[in-house]
Amino acid sequence: MVNILDFNLEDLNIWMKQNGEKEFRAKQVINWIYNKIWDFNKMSNLPKSTREKLKSFFYIGIPEVVEIYESSGDDTKKFLYKYRDGSVIECVEMDYNYGNSICVSTQVGCRMGCKFCASTIGGVIRNLTAGEIIAQILCTESITHKKISNVVLMGSGEPLDNYENTIKFLDIINKDYGLNIGHRHITLSTCGIVPKIYELADLNLQITLAISLHASSDEERRKTMPIANKYSIEEIIDSCKYYINKTNRRITFEYALVKNINDSIESAKKLAKLLQSLLCHVNLIPVNQVTESDLKKPAKENIKKFSNILTELGINNTIRREMGSDINAACGQLRRNYMNNIEERC
Known part of the structure; x- marks a missing residue:
C-alpha cells in the first residue's frame, strides 16, 4: 500500500x-x-x-493522535503523533498575531547529535516522507480548526539530511491544490550541511533559511555540535553568501545561548564580526533544559547584555520568546519522555 x-x-x-x-x-x-x-x-x-x-x-496516511498538550501560559499546543509503523513524532502549533504557525518534524529522531536537543538522543530511526510531514499539518488543522499560515521545519530531525522528501514537501504545500502556503511563510532550519545548502540555493525558493550556528568559533561549536567536525564555520558562511546571492533572501542565524560556553561578551563580539557583511538576522535562544544534558540557560541579564552588544555592533537580533515551556515544547523532549515511559512499562 x-x-x-x-x-x-x-x-x-x-x-x-x-x-x-x-x-x-x-x-x-x-x-x-x-x-x-x-x-x-x-x-x-x-x-x-x-x-x-x-x-x-x-x-491516506493521517497519523494517530497519541497525546495533545496545551500550554497554560500561552496558546501553544504540542501534538504527539504515531504513524502506521509505530513511529512517533511531535509537532508544535503556535498562535501569533500574524497567523498560526506549526513546527514540523522531518525525521523520526535525528543523527546530528547536538547536545542541547533531545530529538537526537538515540539517533535517527528513519526519514519521514513528504506525505508524512504534510500529514502533521492536516491533522493539526483538523484538531484545532485553525488554518496554518506559517510553517517552520525545526522539529525533530535535520531537514537537509532528508533532502528529497523535504523539497517535495515544500513543493506540495506551496501549490494551490495543496495547502497554498507561500514560500515566504516557510522557514527551514539546518545545522549546516554545506553541500545541501548550495543545492537548496540553486532551487531559488523564496523560503527563509535558518542556520543553527550557536557559536562564533569552530572550537566553541564543537563543544555542542558534532557537525562542526565536518563543516567549519567558514564553509557555512561561504554557503550562506552563495544562498543570499542566489535568492536575495535574508538568512537567520540561530544562536542557543548556553551558560559559560557561548554567552560571553567576547563571544558576542566574535559573532558580530563573523556576520557583519551578511544580510542576516540573529535569533537568540535561551537554551532549553534537556534532562540528559548538563547545559544551562544564562541569567536574563546576561542574555540581554549579549543582545545589546550585537545591536551596538550593527547586527539585527531578537531574543526568542519562550513558548510552551510547561509542555516540553523544546524539540524532541515530549517524544523522548513518551518513549522512556513505554520502555519502563515493557
Whole structure:
C-alpha cells in the first residue's frame, strides 16, 4: 500500500491514466483529502469503481493522535503523533498575531547529535516522507480548526539530511491544490550541511533559511555540535553568501545561548564580526533544559547584555520568546519522555 499524501497532482494524474481513469479524477481526490475527507468511500463524486481501485492501492496516511498538550501560559499546543509503523513524532502549533504557525518534524529522531536537543538522543530511526510531514499539518488543522499560515521545519530531525522528501514537501504545500502556503511563510532550519545548502540555493525558493550556528568559533561549536567536525564555520558562511546571492533572501542565524560556553561578551563580539557583511538576522535562544544534558540557560541579564552588544555592533537580533515551556515544547523532549515511559512499562 502507498501513502497517497506522498503523491503530488502530477503523480496522481499519471496513476489515474495508467489505471484507466480520467486524469481529472486526480484533482477531485486531492480536493477531498485537503478538505479533510480521509475516507475514499466518502468521496461522493467518484464512481464506485474508482474508489475501489484507490482503496486497493492507496492509504491516506493521517497519523494517530497519541497525546495533545496545551500550554497554560500561552496558546501553544504540542501534538504527539504515531504513524502506521509505530513511529512517533511531535509537532508544535503556535498562535501569533500574524497567523498560526506549526513546527514540523522531518525525521523520526535525528543523527546530528547536538547536545542541547533531545530529538537526537538515540539517533535517527528513519526519514519521514513528504506525505508524512504534510500529514502533521492536516491533522493539526483538523484538531484545532485553525488554518496554518506559517510553517517552520525545526522539529525533530535535520531537514537537509532528508533532502528529497523535504523539497517535495515544500513543493506540495506551496501549490494551490495543496495547502497554498507561500514560500515566504516557510522557514527551514539546518545545522549546516554545506553541500545541501548550495543545492537548496540553486532551487531559488523564496523560503527563509535558518542556520543553527550557536557559536562564533569552530572550537566553541564543537563543544555542542558534532557537525562542526565536518563543516567549519567558514564553509557555512561561504554557503550562506552563495544562498543570499542566489535568492536575495535574508538568512537567520540561530544562536542557543548556553551558560559559560557561548554567552560571553567576547563571544558576542566574535559573532558580530563573523556576520557583519551578511544580510542576516540573529535569533537568540535561551537554551532549553534537556534532562540528559548538563547545559544551562544564562541569567536574563546576561542574555540581554549579549543582545545589546550585537545591536551596538550593527547586527539585527531578537531574543526568542519562550513558548510552551510547561509542555516540553523544546524539540524532541515530549517524544523522548513518551518513549522512556513505554520502555519502563515493557
